[in-house]
Amino acid sequence: MGSRPTLQGIARSDQASAQPWRFEAVNVSKSYGAVIANDAVSVDLNAGEIHALLGENGAGKSTIMKILYGMELPDAGHVAIDDTVLKIGSPADAIAAGIAMVHQHFMLVPSLTVLENLILGNRRFGGLMTDRRAVAAEIAALAAQYRIEVDLQRPVGKLSVGEQQRVEILKALVRGARVLILDEPTAVLTPQEIKALGLTLRELAQDRHGIFIVTHKLPEAMELSDRVSVMRRGRVVGTWRTDQITSSELVMHMVGRSLPASVSRPQLTPGSTVLELLNACVAAQAGRGELRDINLKIAAGEIVGVAGVEGNGQQELAEAIAGLRHVSAGDVILCGDAITNFPAAEILAAGVAHIPQDRHRDGVVLDFPLTDNAILVDHQTPAFQQRGIIDRHAVIQFTDRLIDVFQIRCSGREAPMRSLSGGNQQKLVLARELARRPRLLIAVQPTRGLDVGAIDYVHRQLIEQRSAGVAILLISTELDEIIALSDRIVVMREGRVTALPDKPTIETIGAAMLGSADRPAGAA
Amino acid sequence: MSVHVDSAVTERWRPFAQGTGLVLASMALTGLVLLPIGINPIGAYAQILKGAFGSVNALTEDLVYATPIILTSLSVIIAFRCGLWNLGSDGQLYLGAIATVGLGFNRFGMLPPVLLPVMAVAAFAAGAAWAAVPAVLRLRFGASEVIVTIMMNFLAVTIATYLVGGPWASGITPATAPIVSAGFLPILVPGTRLNANFLVAIAAAALLSFVLRRTVFGYQLRTIGQNIDAARYAGMPVNKIRFVSFSCAGGLAGLAGFGEVAGIYHNLPNGLSPGFGYTGIVVALLARLNPLWAVIVAFALAALSVGSGGMQRAMGIPVSLVSILEAVLILLVLATRLLERRA
Numbered sequence: 055m056g057s058r059p060t061l062q063g064i065a066r067s068d069q070a071s072a073q074p075w076r077f078e079a080v081n082v083s084k085s086y087g088a089v090i091a092n093d094a095v096s097v098d099l100n101a102g103e104i105h106a107l108l109g110e111n112g113a114g115k116s117t118i119m120k121i122l123y124g125m126e127l128p129d130a131g132h133v134a135i136d137d138t139v140l141k142i143g144s145p146a147d148a149i150a151a152g153i154a155m156v157h158q159h160f161m162l163v164p165s166l167t168v169l170e171n172l173i174l175g176n177r178r179f180g181g182l183m184t185d186r187r188a189v190a191a192e193i194a195a196l197a198a199q200y201r202i203e204v205d206l207q208r209p210v211g212k213l214s215v216g217e218q219q220r221v222e223i224l225k226a227l228v229r230g231a232r233v234l235i236l237d238e239p240t241a242v243l244t245p246q247e248i249k250a251l252g253l254t255l256r257e258l259a260q261d262r263h264g265i266f267i268v269t270h271k272l273p274e275a276m277e278l279s280d281r282v283s284v285m286r287r288g289r290v291v292g293t294w295r296t297d298q299i300t301s302s303e304l305v306m307h308m309v310g311r312s313l314p315a316s317v318s319r320p321q322l323t324p325g326s327t328v329l330e331l332l333n334a335c336v337a338a339q340a341g342r343g344e345l346r347d348i349n350l351k352i353a354a355g356e357i358v359g360v361a362g363v364e365g366n367g368q369q370e371l372a373e374a375i376a377g378l379r380h381v382s383a384g385d386v387i388l389c390g391d392a393i394t395n396f397p398a399a400e401i402l403a404a405g406v407a408h409i410p411q412d413r414h415r416d417g418v419v420l421d422f423p424l425t426d427n428a429i430l431v432d433h434q435t436p437a438f439q440q441r442g443i444i445d446r447h448a449v450i451q452f453t454d455r456l457i458d459v460f461q462i463r464c465s466g467r468e469a470p471m472r473s474l475s476g477g478n479q480q481k482l483v484l485a486r487e488l489a490r491r492p493r494l495l496i497a498v499q500p501t502r503g504l505d506v507g508a509i510d511y512v513h514r515q516l517i518e519q520r521s522a523g524v525a526i527l528l529i530s531t532e533l534d535e536i537i538a539l540s541d542r543i544v545v546m547r548e549g550r551v552t553a554l555p556d557k558p559t560i561e562t563i564g565a566a567m568l569g570s571a572d573r574p575a576g577a578a
Numbered sequence: 579m580s581v582h583v584d585s586a587v588t589e590r591w592r593p594f595a596q597g598t599g600l601v602l603a604s605m606a607l608t609g610l611v612l613l614p615i616g617i618n619p620i621g622a623y624a625q626i627l628k629g630a631f632g633s634v635n636a637l638t639e640d641l642v643y644a645t646p647i648i649l650t651s652l653s654v655i656i657a658f659r660c661g662l663w664n665l666g667s668d669g670q671l672y673l674g675a676i677a678t679v680g681l682g683f684n685r686f687g688m689l690p691p692v693l694l695p696v697m698a699v700a701a702f703a704a705g706a707a708w709a710a711v712p713a714v715l716r717l718r719f720g721a722s723e724v725i726v727t728i729m730m731n732f733l734a735v736t737i738a739t740y741l742v743g744g745p746w747a748s749g750i751t752p753a754t755a756p757i758v759s760a761g762f763l764p765i766l767v768p769g770t771r772l773n774a775n776f777l778v779a780i781a782a783a784a785l786l787s788f789v790l791r792r793t794v795f796g797y798q799l800r801t802i803g804q805n806i807d808a809a810r811y812a813g814m815p816v817n818k819i820r821f822v823s824f825s826c827a828g829g830l831a832g833l834a835g836f837g838e839v840a841g842i843y844h845n846l847p848n849g850l851s852p853g854f855g856y857t858g859i860v861v862a863l864l865a866r867l868n869p870l871w872a873v874i875v876a877f878a879l880a881a882l883s884v885g886s887g888g889m890q891r892a893m894g895i896p897v898s899l900v901s902i903l904e905a906v907l908i909l910l911v912l913a914t915r916l917l918e919r920r921a
Contacts (some may be wrong), residue, residue: 378810399813416811419804426797430812433797442794558607 075101075136075503077153077233077264082131083199084117084477086476091117093288094131098234104255106279106296107269109308110364110531112502114288119235121156124148127566134400151320154226162217164211169193171210172228181463189402197224203250216247223254234258235266252278258404270364272301272308283480284308302385305363305564309533319517324541325354326389328525329375336367336374336549343367344549345374347384352494352525357516359540360529360551363393363567367549368529369411372498375527376408379400389493402431409437409483411499411529417483420472424464427471428486454487460485476532477508496518498529513539533560580909585682592599597864597875600914602905610904612895613800622889622899624809624854626889629888636888638770643646643844643875646671646851648779648833655825656730656825658867659790660820661803661849664707666727667831668855669734673708674701674798678839679746679846682757691762697761698778698836708734708785714862717817723824723876737816742848753847782830799823801884803917860908863915879904 084091091114099105109113118125122133123406124142133140135151142148145155162171169190197204204213204220213221217238226234240248255265255278269275275282276296283293286306291307331350338344345367352358360368373379375386377398386394393401402408410416413494418427429438429449438448454469462481464474470480485501497516501509516539520526530536536543537560545552545566552566609619630636650667657664677700683692712726746754763773798819802809809816840851846854861879865871884899 178906376811377813387582397813398817402813410811415805416807419801419808421804422801426801430801430808431796433812437795443795444792444797445790461732 055098064386073101073262075232075264077133077135079118079122080131080135081164082118082121082128082133084121084126084129090288091206091373092121093127093490095268095285095288095290097283097290097293099266100260101232101264102259103281104259104265104267104279105274106269107285108269108450109271109284109285110270111327112499113270113308115270115285116237117288118285119155119237119266119268122233123150123235125155149231150230151236151483152230152232152233153447154229155223156219156237156239158237160222162210162221162225165209167207167209168204168213168224169206171221172206172225176229184449193224193228196227196511200248200254206532207566214247216243216250217252219243219247219533220254226256227281233264235268237268237517238270239246239267240269240271269560272304272363275304276301285361301568302564304563305568308363309361309531309567311563315399319539319541320521321353321508322521322541323357325523328354328389329527330387331375332385332387334374334386336370336379337382339400345370346549350551350552352527353522354493354525355520356541357520357526357528357539359536359543360527360546361533361536361543361563361567362531362546364531366546368487368546369498372408372411372496372529372548373525375401375494375496376406399434403434405491405493407431407487408488408496409487409498409500411502413480413483414476418471418479421468421470423468424457424462424474424482425449425467427482428456431486432490437521456482456485456489481508484512484515488519489506495524495526497526499531500528500533501535503532509535533563534577536563581657594874595870596914597871600864600907600910601878604903606902607906607910608899612899617895621895624817625889626804626882626885626900628885629892630885634767635770636884638767638772640881641776641878642771642773643775644757644836644877645773645779646834646854646877647857647880648783648873649830649853649878651871651876652779652782653827653830653834654857654858654862655865655867655869655872656786656790656799656830657824658862659803660799660823661806661883662713662820662824662827663724663726664727664824664827664831666708666712666730666828666855666857667834667858668853669727669731669849670705670831671709671826671835671838672734672738672853673704675839675846675850676741676835677701677759677832678836679741679757682737682840682844683746684758684761686792693758693760694840696762698833701790701832702829702834703832703892704721705711705835706829706831709828710821710825713821716824717820718785730837736744738846738849738850745917746874748845751847753843753845757839759844759920760843761840763837771842773837773841775833775841778833778837782833783869783873786830790869795819796820804921813831817849829843830851831858854912857904860904860921863911864907885910 062321076098078096080096082092082093083094090281095114095118096105097105097118097197109115121128126145127143127572133142138153142151157218163174164231166174167404167412169186171190172193175293202224203216204224210221212216223234239251243251259265266276267278277290279296281293282296282299284291284304286308294514299540301399313475329352331348336349343365349373362368362393370379374381377396381394385392388404388406393404419430429452432438433444438445451469457464458465460481462485474482487495499510500516516526516528528539529537543554543563545554545563555562556564605623612619612622630640634691650671653667653670654664678697681697682699688696708730710732715721715726716723742752742754748755763775765772766772778904790800798809798814801812801814802816802819806816833852835850839846857879861872861875865875881905883900886897889898890897
C-alpha cells in the first residue's frame with residue numbers, strides 16, 4: 055500500500071485495535087450554486103468513539119458525511135487520517151481506506167440472501183470457487199462478535215428494516231471498515247431496534263472502531279454518543295463531550311441565538327380573524343406524523359410563528375390548511391367560512407398562498423421554463439387563461455415582472471428552472487406566492503438554504519406582507535427567525551400546539567420544544 | 579439574446595438531426611449483417627429508397643402506412659407526457675377497428691353522411707374505453723399500466739380473431755364480411771389507397787401539439803408528467819387528468835383502427851395490425867414525445883417499411899431485414915437516451 059494511509063492497514067497489523075488513530079475533516083467547504091452547504095467545517099473522530107452530528111435538516115450534516123465518504127468532493131479543505139491528507143475521490147476510495155457508510159436508504163439486493171449481499175462485489179470472496187461454508191462461518195463469527203443478530207440465509211427482501219440495517223453494518227465490517235458513518239440510523243427503527251443498535255455500536259467502539267452518527271433527533275444523540283457536534287446553516291456551532299452538556303443547551307445551539315433581529319416590525323393592530331383552526335386533527339399515515347386537537351387563530355396583519363424541533367407536525371399543519379392532508383376531525387375556517395377538506399385548488403383560490411417546505415419537490419417543475427413555473431398555482435385564473443387557452447402574452451409579462459421585482463438571476467424567462475441556483479429557485483416560489491396577494495400566507499422554512507442576504511430579503515418581504523394585512527403562518531425551526539418576525543409564538547411538539555408563558559424567552563420556548571423542563575444529560 | 583435564439587433553434591432541430599443520425603447508424607450496423615451473406619447493403623438500401631419514393635404509388639403508400647403509426651405514436655405521447663406508459667395502442671387499435679366494422683355493417687340503417695362520423699366517434703370511444711380499464715386499475719389500485727396494457731393487447735387480438743372466425747365471418751377469406759360502401763373513407767389520390775384518415779392523423783397531431791403547448795389542460799397534463807408532487811401542491815385534479823389523458827390515448831389508437839377498416843380493408847381481416855402500436859412507441863421516443871415530430875418520424879419509418887417491399891421484389895432479400903433495422907434503431911435510441919441522462 056506504500057505510504058498511502060489507510061485505517062485497514064492499521065487494523066490489520068497485529069496489535070490492530072490497540073493502535074489509536076484520528077480521522078478528521080479540516081475546514082471543508084462545499085456549495086451548490088448559491089447554497090452554501092458546508093462552510094469551513096471541521097469534525098474529527100478518534101478510535102473507539104461514537105460522535106453524533108446533530109442538526110436540523112439542511113444544516114449541512116449529510117454534505118460533510120458525503121464528503122468523508124467520497125460521494126462529493128469538497129470545494130476547499132481536506133480529509134485526513136493522523137494528520138496525513140487522504141485523497142478520497144469516490145466511495146471506492148473510501149472503502150479502500152476503511153471508511154464505510156450506512157445510508158438512510160439501504161443499498162441491498164432484495165432477492166439475494168444476506169450472505170450473498172455481503173459477499174457481492176467483494177474481491178476477497180470473489181471468483182467461482184468461493185467456499186460458501188467457510189465464508190459463512192467467518193461472517194457469522196464476525197456478527198456474533200458485535201452482537202449483530204441476523205440470519206445469513208434469508209433473502210434480504212424478507213427482512214425488517216432494522217434487520218436490513220444490521221446487514222448494512224455487517225457489510226461494512228466484512229469490508230474491513232474501521233470508520234462507520236450512519237446516516238439517520240434511527241429514523242426507521244422501532245424503540246427495541248434502537249436499543250439493539252446501541253449495543254452493537256457500543257461493541258464496535260470498544261473494539262476501536264470509530265462511528266459517526268448523523269441525526270436530527272436529540273434524545274438519540276444524547277443516548278448513543280460520546281461526543282456531539284451541532285451543525286447549523288452549514289457551520290459547526292460547537293463540539294462537546296456528551297456527558298458535559300444538557301439537552302436544552304444543545305437545542306439552543308441547534309436553533310441558534312446568534313442572528314441579530316435585523317428587521318424592524320412596525321406597530322400594527324391586528325385586523326379580523328383570517329384563519330381559525332378548531333380542534334383540528336390529522337390522522338397519522340405511513341411515515342407521516344399526526345396532528346392532535348390544534349386550536350390556532352391568525353388575524354389579518356399578524357404573523358404567528360410556529361417553533362418546534364423538526365418533525366413534530368409542522369409540515370402536517372401546513373398541508374392540512376392547504377388541503378393537501380385529510381383533516382380527520384375538527385374545522386379549518388378561513389375568513390368565517392369552513393374550508394375543511396376542500397380540494398386544494400379551492401383553498402388556493404380562496405386566498406391561501408403556500409410556500410412549501412420542500413420547494414424542490416413540491417414548489418417547482420425543474421424541467422419547465424420560468425414562465426410555466428410562474429403560473430403553477432394560478433394557471434386557472436382569468437388573468438392567465440381564457441376559455442382554457444393559456445394567454446402566453448400575459449404569462450410572459452407576469453414572469454418578466456417577477457424576475458424584475460425579485461431580481462431573480464437567470465438567463466431568461468425561457469430558461470429551465472433546473473438551470474437556476476437554489477436561492478433563485480426559491481425566490482421564484484416566493485415571488486409567485488406573494489404576487490397572488492393572498493389573505494393567508496403559509497411560509498414553511500422560508501429561508502432554509504439561503505445565504506444571509508437572501509434571508510434578510512425574505513424577512514423584509516414577510517414584514518411587508520404583514521403591513522399589507524396578510525395573515526401569516528410562519529413555520530420555522532430557526533428560533534431567531536420566529537422571534538424576530540412573529541407577533542405571537544406557539545410551539546409544536548408531538549403533533550400538538552403547546553402553550554407558552556406570556557412573555558416567552560428563548561429559554562421558555564426551548565423548554566416547550568423539548569417537552570418538560572430540562573432533562574438530565576444521557577436520559578432518553 | 580441572439581445566442582439564446584440560436585440555441586433555441588438548434589434545440590428545435592435536434593430531434594431531426596439525432597433521428598437522422600440514428601437511422602444512418604442503424605443502417606450501417608445492419609449492413610454489417612448483410613455483408614457476410616453476400617448482399618451489398620448499399621444496393622439493398624438503394625432499392626429501399628426506390629421502393630419508397632420511386633413512384634406516386636410508392637409515395638402514397640408511405641403515407642397510407644404512416645397514418646396508423648402517427649395515431650398510435652400520438653397515443654403513446656399523450657399518455658407519456660402525463661407520466662403514464664401506454665403500451666396498449668395495438669389493442670386499442672383493434673377495439674377501434676371492431677367498433678368500426680360493427681357499425682359499418684349498418685344494421686341500424688344510418689344515412690350515409692351520418693355513418694362515417696358515427697363510426698369514427700365509436701372507434702375513438704371503443705379505444706378510449708379499452709384504455710380506461712388499465713387507467714382505472716392504475717389510478718385506483720396502483721396496478722402497473724405497463725403490464726395491464728400489454729396483457730389487454732392479447733385480449734383485443736383474441737376478440738378480433740373470434741369475431742373474424744365466428745359471428746362476423748365472411749365465410750370466404752380470413753376476414754369479416756365487408757362494411758357497406760357508405761362507410762368507406764374518401765380516397766384522396768384516385769387510384770391509390772391514400773384515404774381521408776391521413777388528414778385525420780395530421781389534424782390530430784396538430785391538435786395535440788396545440789393542446790399540450792397552449793391550453794390549461796395540456797399545461798396540467800405536462801406538469802403531472804414532470805412533477806406530480808408540484809401538480810398536487812398546485813391543486814390540480816391529478817387523477818382526473820391522468821384518466822382523461824390515458825383514455826384519449828386509447829381513443830387516438832382507436833382512430834387508427836377506424837382508418838384501417840374504413841379506409842383500407844373495408845372489413846376486419848385477421849392480423850389487422852402488423853404491430854402499429856409498438857412502432858408507435860418507437861416513433862414517440864424518437865420524436866422526443868413531440869406530436870409534430872412524430873408525424874415526420876412516422877413517415878420515415880413507414881417509407882422504410884414500404885421501401886423494403888420493393889427491395890424484396892428486386893433483390894430477393896427478406897423484408898425481415900427491416901425488422902432487424904428497426905430493432906437496431908430502438909437499441910440505439912435507448913442507448914442514446916441513457917448516455918444523455920448520464921451527461
